[in-house]
Amino acid sequence: MSILDKKISELHQLLHTKDLSVTDIVDATFDRIHQVDGKVKAFLTLNEEYSRIKAKQLDEKLVSGADRGLLFGMPIGIKDNIVTKGIRTTCASRILENFEPIYDATVVERLNQADTITIGKLNMDEFAMGSSNENSGFHPTHNPWDLSCVPGGSSGASAASVSAGEVLFSLGSDTGGSIRQPAAFCGVVGLKPTYGLVSRYGLVAFASSLDQIGPVTRNVEDNAYLLQAIAGNDPMDSTSAKVDIPDYLASFTGDVKGLKIAVPKEYLGEGVEPGVKERVMEALKVLEGLGATWEEVSLPHSRYALATYYLLSSSEASANLSRFDGVRYGLRSDNSENLIEMYKQSRSEGFGEEVKRRIMLGTFALSSGYYDAYYKKAQKVRTLIKEDFTNIFEKYDVIIGPTTPSASFKCGSMTKDPLTMYMNDILTIPVNLAGVPAISVPCGFSDGLPIGLQIIGKHFDESTIYRVAHAFEQATDHHKEKPKL
Amino acid sequence: MSRISKDQVKHVAHLARLAVTEEEAELLTEQLDKIIGFAEELNELDTDNVEPTTHVLELKNILRKDEVRNSVSVDEAMKNAPSERDGQFKVPNILE
Numbered sequence: 001m002s003i004l005d006k007k008i009s010e011l012h013q014l015l016h017t018k019d020l021s022v023t024d025i026v027d028a029t030f031d032r033i034h035q036v037d038g039k040v041k042a043f044l045t046l047n048e049e050y051s052r053i054k055a056k057q058l059d060e061k062l063v064s065g066a067d068r069g070l071l072f073g074m075p076i077g078i079k080d081n082i083v084t085k086g087i088r089t090t091c092a093s094r095i096l097e098n099f100e101p102i103y104d105a106t107v108v109e110r111l112n113q114a115d116t117i118t119i120g121k122l123n124m125d126e127f128a129m130g131s132s133n134e135n136s137g138f139h140p141t142h143n144p145w146d147l148s149c150v151p152g153g154s155s156g157a158s159a160a161s162v163s164a165g166e167v168l169f170s171l172g173s174d175t176g177g178s179i180r181q182p183a184a185f186c187g188v189v190g191l192k193p194t195y196g197l198v199s200r201y202g203l204v205a206f207a208s209s210l211d212q213i214g215p216v217t218r219n220v221e222d223n224a225y226l227l228q229a230i231a232g233n234d235p236m237d238s239t240s241a242k243v244d245i246p247d248y249l250a251s252f253t254g255d256v257k258g259l260k261i262a263v264p265k266e267y268l269g270e271g272v273e274p275g276v277k278e279r280v281m282e283a284l285k286v287l288e289g290l291g292a293t294w295e296e297v298s299l300p301h302s303r304y305a306l307a308t309y310y311l312l313s314s315s316e317a318s319a320n321l322s323r324f325d326g327v328r329y330g331l332r333s334d335n336s337e338n339l340i341e342m343y344k345q346s347r348s349e350g351f352g353e354e355v356k357r358r359i360m361l362g363t364f365a366l367s368s369g370y371y372d373a374y375y376k377k378a379q380k381v382r383t384l385i386k387e388d389f390t391n392i393f394e395k396y397d398v399i400i401g402p403t404t405p406s407a408s409f410k411c412g413s414m415t416k417d418p419l420t421m422y423m424n425d426i427l428t429i430p431v432n433l434a435g436v437p438a439i440s441v442p443c444g445f446s447d448g449l450p451i452g453l454q455i456i457g458k459h460f461d462e463s464t465i466y467r468v469a470h471a472f473e474q475a476t477d478h479h480k481e482k483p484k485l
Numbered sequence: 486m487s488r489i490s491k492d493q494v495k496h497v498a499h500l501a502r503l504a505v506t507e508e509e510a511e512l513l514t515e516q517l518d519k520i521i522g523f524a525e526e527l528n529e530l531d532t533d534n535v536e537p538t539t540h541v542l543e544l545k546n547i548l549r550k551d552e553v554r555n556s557v558s559v560d561e562a563m564k565n566a567p568s569e570r571d572g573q574f575k576v577p578n579i580l581e
Contacts, residue, residue: 102561196542209540238547239540307524318501325502327574329565339579344504356503360513361520363501364489374524379537381527386538418516419523435541459542 003028004165005482008074008222011168015062015073022062022073022117026055029075029119033166036485040164041141042157044080045088046120051075054117061115069115070229076111077161077170080121081128081204082213084108087118091204092136093126095324095331095350105202106237107171107213107230114229119167123157126352127321128178128206130154131424134415135354142411143186144483145449149408152182152424158216159186164485169217169226173203175210176309177403177428180440183216184403184452187442187481189223189469190216192428194460195435196241198227199234205320207313208239210432219479220441220470224248227462243460251463256471257291260396266302267401267427267454275446276402283443283453284400286475287468294400299388304381305430306422310358311365311378312433318362324350357418382433389434393458398468402427403440403452427454437462441469442478450481488521489514 003011003025014020030048037043058073078084081091083101085108090096104112111118125135133141133156141157143149144164151160155172159182162170172179174192183190191214198213205211215226228248234240263284268277284294326332326346333345351359365374392399404424414421431438436459443453453472457465473479491514498505498513505513559572568575 099565102557102564235549239542239544241542301530304527304530307527310520311524311527322502326567327576328562330567332567336577338581339577340502341504342577343502347502348504351503357513357516359501359503360494360497361517364493364497364517364521367497367500374521376537377527377532378524379539380532380535381530382538383535384530384532386541419519433541 002032002165004032004168007219008071008168008225011074012072022055022058023052025073026051026075026117029167033119036164037166039142039147039485040144040160040166041139042122042161042164042166043077043120044090044092044123044138047087047118051117051119058115058117069113071111071114071116071225074116074169075119075167076116077119077122077158077167078108079124079155079158079170079172081124081173082107082171083202083204084118084121087121089121091127092124092138093350093352093355094137095347097331099329103202106199106234108202110230122161122170125154125156126355127204127317128154128173128175129317129354129358131177131181131421132411132414133157134411135352137352140411143408144485145187146408148410149449150185150411152185152408154178155216156182159183159188159190162186162188162216162218163483165482169215169222171213172216173211173213174432175207175313176432177425179214179216180403180428180438180452180454181424183440185408185450187450187483188216188218189220189439189441189479190214191223191227191439191462191465192431192437193227193231193462194241194437196239197231197243197437197460197462199237199240201234201236207316208320209316210313220466220473221249221252223439224251224466241460246463248463248466251466252470253467254471254474256287256468259287259292259398259468261287261292261294262297262392262396262399263294264299264302264399264401265296266299271423271426272402272405273407273446276404276406276451279444279446279451280400280402280453283472286472290471290475297392297396299392299430301381301384301388302430305385305433306426308378308381308385309425309429309433310361310422311374312382314358314362315365315375316362318359318366321355321359354418385430386434389430389436397464399456401454403454404428407446407449407451431456435459437465439465439469441473442481443476444478487514487518489518
């Protein structure tokens with residue numbers, strides 16, 4: 001067993017007894033990356049020299065007995081839409097190919113305080129728009145379980161790098177499923193926290209009312225460690241909530257007796273593959289065996305979530321991405337005579353197809369004469385979708401269903417038609433619209449590819465999600481399976 | 486009947502400050518038409534008495550004290566500038 005297969009708590013024990021050094025962990029991490037990343041292609045930038053220096057510094061801290069952070073000595077990969085001071089941050093877009101941020105995102109600052117080591121920056125769909133990583137402006141990332149399949153998206157490389165054992169854990173971002181869908185496809189644990197729990201300061205904005213940063217890990221316990229380090233109010237993000245942060249590690253009681261689970265019939269209906277349904281039903285049996293009860297419920301407005309999401313997220317994106325104009329940073333086209341032409345040429349040369357399509361859709365939905373019919377209508381339907389969740393949570397503790405309608409798919413098989421690709425997110429999108437938290441945990445396989453179980457909780461009730469996810473994980477062996485690379 | 490015309494697509498592209506070729510405009514017309522058509526299923530719902538959600542959390546105005554704080558230096562601000570002169574962003578002609 002490689003040291004990289006261990007949990008944070010186990011590694012901390014080994015560091016404590018001096019059976020392991022931080023340098024050992026960092027060396028093993030880069031050995032693994034150099035061994036498999038040529039196949040997986042998860043990293044856009046490696047931070048090797050700095051990581052080795054930081055490892056030495058932390059080892060000195062270990063010897064001196066100085067205070068250690070919560071994630072002391074743990075290597076981490078960071079999605080490339082989270083800014084890192086002095087480390088290139090591209091959003092996997094040509095328009096930011098050479099962009100070097102002058103500040104750290106709040107989450108990065110908090111990770112530094114927790115003594116993590118930023119190993120490198122992870123590939124994604126350009127500006128987080130996509131469900132397969134095929135929209136990266138540089139190269140696609142591959143699924144470690146089957147290299148001819150996609151890792152999901154947009155945080156595809158955040159999930160693939162953890163699944164492939166390249167890093168212990170990573171940060172992703174989730175606007176419509178971008179942490180949970182790739183976590184499901186790659187057989188790892190991914191949490192989208194409650195909107196407002198984790199600061200978005202330094203997350204390059206896609207859709208500001210939906211975006212959340214969250215942890216991707218190999219097990220539920222590590223996930224809670226990572227969330228503990230990054231959660232909490234930040235004055236630099238005015239949408240960050242002022243709530244008390246509980247001790248997430250205290251939620252692992254293993255006790256789900258009397259837990260009331262709601263299972264929306266819309267999440268197991270048409271379009272959900274039999275292999276996925278079977279795994280979810282098996283998972284419900286496991287939880288029943290542990291003393292939980294479940295009932296079928298309805299989230300009647302689920303079917304409208306996809307259209308609502310694409311109108312709102314694209315509208316917000318069209319405004320957010322107007323900052324990329326070739327003036328202060330990013331690519332500037334040489335092929336223009338005046339300012340307006342410079343804007344147009346720079347943006348057209350720098351953005352990829354999907355990004356342009358969504359900017360167009362959003363600009364249209366916000367344009368004079370269409371605003372009420374599309375944008376405002378979608379905001380109203382968002383209210384109905386949110387109320388669906390409020391109603392269910394009056395009677396139930398969690399909502400459970402699959403994370404995705406199918407397992408991963410072959411690279412290139414869905415790139416022709418944007419709408420088909422969008423369908424991947426039908427079970428994750430309603431969660432972002434309602435702002436509630438949800439996790440995807442491995443619940444088995446279908447034809448050799450991992451399937452994810454989605455556990456949705458009440459606003460700011462990540463503790464219950466963790467309790468259920470952990471109880472399920474401990475009762476099953478799915479999380480112990482590893483891809484052969 | 487199509488929901489969006491090629492001329493509209495060109496107009497929206499101008500608003501979005503994107504340059505599109507004839508072929509791109511044609512493809513976008515087709516794709517956007519399909520996506521907008523799909524979005525029109527929202528019209529099945531009666532939302533006359535529904536308040537729009539702009540934000541899921543109940544937030545009021547978030548204010549801070551108006552105090553002088555450190556900000557970035559000119560050098561830092563210029564670090565990623567594609568073109569600069571004397572600590573200022575340089576751009577092509579604005580007026581003809």
